[in-house]
Amino acid sequence: MKNIGVIGCGAMGKGLVKNLINNGYKVYAYDPSQDALAICEALGAIPQPSPFEAARQADLVISSLPGPSIVRDVMMGGSGVFSALKPHSFVLDMSTIDPKTAQELNQAAKEQGIHFYDCPLSGGPKGADAGTLTIMVGGDDRYLPDIRPVLESIGKDIFLLGPSGSGQVAKLCHNMLVALTTAGLGEVLAVGEKAGVSRSQLSEVIQSGSAHNRVLTVFGENILQHTYENVLFSLEHMNKDIHLYKETAEFYSEDSPLGQLVCDIYEKAMEQGKGKLDSSAVCGSI
Incomplete structure (x- = not known):
């Protein structure tokens, strides 16, 4: 998994982009703010015009968004991330949302052969920039070895806490x-x-x-x-x-x-x- 889509490149997201690139990943970035996209492009990311386009070129998508409703829209909308990804791709949602929404997204992803994990963060923008975040993971532990290298490129302490929603x-x-x-x-x-x-x-x-x-x-x-x-x-x-x-x-x-x-x-x-x-x-x- 060398191609990663990052959706949401604000205070936290730009740090994620920086450390993913520094660890050898090719990053396709989307944010509604052109200023945020310009920062990511300067870091080496490839700006994309929509979440769909960022996901279409990726093996794994990381989202860092303001709340439950926008995460649901970005993932499950008519031109959402789930419809863009290939089967057996991964989504790591690093937004802070409610566990019920995380479980609903996990079920919707599963129906399309996609592996969804709720992975909220602690450590703030400084931790994101330094790559020292605490990452709280909810989801199927069978695929943790597949996503661990990505998580370790942006975080220091990684906790697998249980099934979908546990991270939230x-x-x-x-x-x-x-x-x-x-x-x-x-x-x-x-x-x-x-x-x-x-x-x-x-x-x-x-x-x-x-x-x-x-x-x-x-x-x-x-x-x-x-x-x-x-x-x-x-x-x-x-x-x-x-x-x-x-x-x-x-x-x-x-x-x-x-x-x-x-x-x-x-x-x-x-x-x-x-x-x-x-x-x-x-x-x-x-």
Whole structure:
């Protein structure tokens, strides 16, 4: 599998394209943004006019798209990816969507002889650029040896978590915990500051003690300095992910009172017009 189609070449996708090319793959890239395509072309990718054309020339397609509805349209539309691919081709969907949609796409792909995997990512644009992403994989383990070289060219830690949809379950749980931790940091740092302990001092205590967390490592500068314009992961994307988590919990009849609370907090931030800011901007809404 040396020919790869990449659909969605934004903040994450361009890093995927770069590392695939650096690992010897021929990449056919599509994005509705001509600026994004120009960046990929400069990296060595071959721009394509549509998802169908990107897939038609590929043995494997990677998608990195904003949400469930667009993934479904790109894959299953009249001129979608599934109709362009040859039998026994692969699709690795690296978008963050809900597990139910992933399972529906897997079934539709299977009916056409295509192998579909949900492969959401953690590590952000920096991890995508460095090729050090965490990849959460849901799908048939029989074909993992076929796709592992591709996954290893863009990621560092690869987890096969179970059948179709499992990768998305892990990603949504992961992001809910990130969102909850971020909101918690916003509250405790505000309380500590009001009581006379500086944010920087309190953050040092937190990172030295049992409350140590990677959220403060990654988003700490934004949280402490209120530099929410420095977008590491947008608030609107986090809001989408945690609501997908809440829908998943409801689908499986599992109570999620903390999930509901976090969704309410992020909705408040969205109503305040903070969607395009970094997700840590929620700290200013508490």
